[in-house]
Amino acid sequence: MEVASSSETFSPQVHVQGFVDEAVKTLDVSDLYSKRDILKSVTYAAAMGVSIETVDELKSVCSMETLKCPLEDVHRDAAEVPTGTELVTLGLRKRYLDSKPNINKNCKFTVLSWNQEHAYQDVKPPPEREVKPQSAVLQVAVFHPSKKNRQKHKGKRMRLAQEYRVLGYQKLTDLRDAITCIADHTIAGEYSERPCNVPDIRAKDIYKSAYFFIENVFYNDLRYEDNRDLSKNVREWKQNKHEGKGSYTTQNMEDVKFNDLHIRLGYPYLYCHQGDCEHMIIFKDLRMFHADDCRDEGLYPLMVDRYRFRRQMCRVCATFTAKWVTYDDQLAEESPCFFCDICFKALHYKDQTKLADFEAYPYVDMGIFNIAIV
Ligand SMILES: [Zn+2]
Ligand SMILES: [Zn+2]
Structure with missing residues (x-):
């Protein structure tokens, strides 16, 4: 979907499930993967000026399988690290891979987010983890929290923090859990008298409340007993200011899927957590799931971009990261x-x-x- 016209920076409001229904009626989105191969053959045939049958024959004659010697016939799976190896590095690698069941084990190096999208493109998950057919895919940009001193930072561009792809049938809480922010990881308190007794309790372990504010609805995270309705003050303020006209409504974040939302692409919405850490979020794209997407639903929300931070170094040794x-x-x-x-x-x-x-x-x-x- 695209924005309505070049003079507008956001699209008209669209219901995500309505978009899916319309797309399913209009497009044939069944059997995505075999169609992708047929389309490739058609493209190659047109480019080479030969028939599709010739392309298919060439494919089988020139396939990687024909390059193997008889001794190579033993199937070795690169993802399988042998047990009982005497190589220490390989042993450590196996221990690491075993502790991360979701990692793409064919990758030699640790997967980073900027190539994550492509690294997972050809992953074939078990059937129960396949993305459901006819799903909507939304691309969501999450920005760094806005500065409190707005006058000082006036005119500065908002910086992208992370960008995710989410599936239409995922819940808003899935995105909330995926978003990473330094405010969630801070350790509260002054410890100059007892520097050896710093507890490993992060802000996110204590303050779990959060909300999304999308099209005049507050979607509150109330999954845990201690969570508070952070939107209450804003709603009361709105009620008092406009004497009850056009008040905001609330819903539980865990009860709402992206398919249920009415959104405008390109329009700024809000994600708020840790009391007052406010991130602008923008839905950049809404489309149907296609054959080149990552097929493993366990990897969604899939991070496709993020900001790279500069490390804060120690002022004394200038070698280690500041703690x-x-x-x-x-x-x-x-x-x-x-x-x-x-x-x-x-x-x-x-x-x-x-x-x-x-x-x-x-x-x-x-x-x-x-x-x-x-
Ligand atoms: Zn934050
Ligand atoms: Zn140091």
Whole structure:
């Protein structure tokens, strides 16, 4: 689907399931994969100026199978790492692959998001994990949270954080769980008095509330008992300001599939979590699932793009990634100042006694999102 005209930056409102119904009526989307092969043969035949039968014959005569020696007849699956190997690296590789059941095991290297889309193109999942036929595919761009000091950052472009492909029959909670934001990973608290006792409890483990705001409806994440309706204040404000006219409605995020939504492509919507971490989201594309898409529904929402962060390095050794940030630090030349764990403790403590006045907070580097997501 495309936007209505070049003067408009967003499309008219469209019901996703309505789009699917219309597409199924108009297009023949059954048996996608065998059609793809037939289409390829037709294209090659036209380009070479020969018949389709000749192309098919050439395909079988020149196939990779004909290049094998008799000794190569033993089938070896590249995804199968042999057990009991004496090679340490291969053993470690096997342990890694066994711990990640969803990874594409044919890939030699860890799969990164920017080639994830293509790496998974030819994956043949077990039948129960095949994407359901006649599904809608939506492409959703998630932007970095908007800055609180709007005046200072006025005129700056919004930066893309991640871009996902979701299936129409997936729930909004599937996208909510896939979106990664540094606010979910922070560790709250000041730990200069007890730097060795930092708990491994992240903000996302405590504050699980969130909502999407799409076409005047708040879709709240209320899956857990402690979750709160974060949209309540906004709805009350709207009610008071407009004296009940045009009030917003709410729904549970887990009860809603993308197929149920009415959306405008290109129109900015909102994802809010951790109280006030607000991300603009945009539906960039709505189309039917096709033969070149990843067929494994377990890999959706499929990340197809993301922002690469620059690592925050330790100010002392300039070698390791920062794990601490200090404020009003008598031993540092700047505030805030960043340290790796080793340099932070070596500089600020002797026999576990604090040597100067400062505030210290565990620092989670945004660069962790550059690491492969598998
Ligand atoms: Zn966020
Ligand atoms: Zn360091």
